[in-house]
Amino acid sequence: MVNRIHRLALLLSLAATTSVHAFMRVSCDPEQAWRISHISLADSKASTQTRAVTTNVPTPNYGDTQGAELFLDGIAVAAGATQLVSGVNWKINKGERVGIVGGNGAGKSTVLSVIAGHNLPEEGSIRVHPRATLGYLVQTAVSGSARPLIEEAMSQMTAFHAAQKAVAEAEARVTRDPSDANLLSLERAQAEWIEAGGEDVERRVGNILNGLGFQRSDYPRPCTDFSGGWQMRIALARLLLGEPSLLLLDEPTNHLDSAAKEWLMHFLSGYTGTVLLVSHEEELLRAFQCTTVAELRFQALELYRCGYDQFLAQREERAEALEAAAARQAKERARVQAFIDRFGAKATMASAANSRKKTLEKMAIIEAPLAAGKRxxxxxxxxxxxxxxxxxxxxxxxxxxxxxxxxxxxxxxxTRGTRMVLLGPNGCGKSTVLKALTGSLPALNGASSERILGEGLEMGVFTQDLAQDLPQEHIALDYVLSTVRQKDLSVSDQQARGALGALGLTGEKAMRPISALSGGEKARVALSVFALLPHNLLVLDEPSNHLDVATMETLSEALAEYRGTLVVISHNKAFVERLKVTHVGLIKNRRLVVEERMLRPSDWSFDAQGGSDARASPVVSTRAKGEESSTKSSRSTTSGREKNDGIPEKPKITYQEQRARFKRISAAPKRIAKLQQIIEDKEKKAEEYGKKMYHAGCDVAKVMELNERKEALASEVESLYAEWDELEALLAETASAGGA
Structure with a gap:
């Protein structure tokens, strides 16, 4: 039985809750517009149907994950005929924070879409924990809705809406019949509403929408009023408010200004769920506090169990180890090939030569990565x-x-020689100023205004949408050549390939249709055209969007060396700081203010840009030069000694030595066969150590221990090959003497 005092409290609570619900209904008043959390069942059904039609809802495969939040079981992923990764076995545990990195076109977005269930893997399976909820933001995300911003943003808060609906139904029952049972039902519904965040909903919704740059006056506006970049923010807000336990984000900062980026970095650093983040922004990856970095490289997925800075150091160590291993292998292949060339035609040595030929054919080629400084x-x-x-x-x-x-x-x-950056939050008018300079946007007061161009002006313009407007059916190289030759017939195929290659589109990638390229690769095609034609004024609107770190550095270095006039919009602080800016343009109170000076830290404070400089320091190795010098010195000394000593006399051989030599010749064929087996076993063991090194992640002690074992095996194999060479040379000498 509900006692009288408790009953009175529940009735008072009902009255208060009813007034709150009335207060929270849809309002055109911007200050009250967020209060749309109460949606009727009919509205909810209609909105669900709308989302099914206008958005790509992930369809993950829920199943046995062996205790992990996400399990990739032997998957292979391809893009058309291009294999991206294969044989990936990866468990992602609850609460992990994974940064997915790699060059443009490596397959980051494709792999993420497969994990989300938008596409199927070529091989293997992906399973999501049955109790997990998955949220996925694609690079080209849009809200896909005509509803008011506030309603769309809150549309995936399913637990809150279910609790809200349960409270409304319980209230209706109490209004009809204030019995003890109905009052207890209302009490339970209100407790679940509080558990679902009902008391905190205004703060949470306001925090996310305001953090992403929306004003309260935007809340009642229909989503269709917003431009593409703001549509992506609506989709991001909707996703974050849904609080999925497994969050997949594909380049979420591409359309965010500095203030929104800073907010998102802070928000993600405190997110309690499991997060997989694809990004090319080093500052975001650092602030994200990765527990794992997954790099797509050479058609493989390499895992580093560490943060982003440790990943960079670990990758450099692995690259050096790979480079050394590739050099050793090349030396070994050359030695084996020399033996085959020397003894392959001799009947007595044909078996040994064929054996080595098979060994050479089975040897997997070690590919050393492109070293820093060789870009x-x-x-x-x-x-x-x-x-x-x-x-x-x-x-x-x-x-x-x-x-x-x-x-x-x-x-x-x-004026000529100006290098200006336009700074300010999204929507303040930066792109409008660029369009005014280029003439693509006429003045509103045309009769009373003027736009005067200097004689000899050659303007090059790169906009955010240029890459998406490329003819999709054209081959990348053909498009670059045909576009550039409309203005300069002297541009050669080699020059076009050079520009594409400098921006990362090398080899067969340059021969792909534009439709088969990733967003970052399309941007590279557009930039290649931009970079091949002579201009005395370059105008660029967010040129670093969609570019990976290496390509961004290549572009910023080229712009820093450019001797013409430059006007740039970019929210990438590290990119802008490389450009040797002479002027800073700010838009204050709808007016353009241009100051002749260098950048200041305070230039970013108006939109809350913070964090450290994300520029990567070039890695310069002097070891190769030292080794080369040492080798030359050694060769020089040896050469001089041979020259001075002359040809040594042939030593006399004793009876005991002749007998030992005869025994060694007799046993040589069996010993060679034994050596071949020992070498094969040791090379397999060394290969196993190499694989273990890749999976050791940031365990430096383990990597060093495995590397020492691998080096020891390599030294043993070298000695065994030397013995094999000696025995075969001995047999060859004996055969030659017998023939004579």
């Missing part, structure tokens, strides 16, 4: 001569009617 160099053509004043805007206002001008009364002259 292809990109260089923009010298800028053509131009008058001192390139573009002049006078009393010009720009925007999109019927809204108020984004930038008004612009009086600005862009």
């Amino acid at each position: 292809p160099h990109l260089r923009f053509p010298p800028p053509p001569k131009v008058m001192p004043e390139l573009v002049k805007l006078q009393n010009a206002s720009f925007g999109y009617p019927p809204a108020q001008p984004l930038v008004k009364e612009v009086d600005f002259t862009l």
